[in-house]
Amino acid sequence: MHRTTRQFTISLPPDLAEQVSATAKAESRTISELFREAYRVYRARHTQSASRLSSNQFQSMLSALAEGSERLPAVPSEAFTRESFYEDRT
Numbered sequence: 001m002h003r004t005t006r007q008f009t010i011s012l013p014p015d016l017a018e019q020v021s022a023t024a025k026a027e028s029r030t031i032s033e034l035f036r037e038a039y040r041v042y043r044a045r046h047t048q049s050a051s052r053l054s055s056n057q058f059q060s061m062l063s064a065l066a067e068g069s070e071r072l073p074a075v076p077s078e079a080f081t082r083e084s085f086y087e088d089r090t
Contacts, residue, residue, distance in 0.1 A: 010035075 012020065024031045053061065 020031060020034060024034050027034070
């Protein structure tokens with residue numbers, strides 16, 4: 001029969017291994033479940049930070065947005081009141 005999972009062997013310092021075991025027991029979960037979740041959280045954070053723009057990319061994006069903005073009509077700052085932003089939430 002073909003396995004649907006792969007096994008990994010990891011080494012942990014004794015105090016960390018005790019913490020892992022205690023956490024798994026307290027949450028009524030297996031150690032495998034705990035590590036699967038830890039990896040998912042790690043990947044989510046890593047993916048988020050990798051998708052952030054660098055300063056140069058951000059500046060380029062702002063410049064691209066600003067191109068042609070001189071053709072937009074001037075709007076007085078008085079037109080932007082708190083009430084105008086929230087008028088549909090009365």
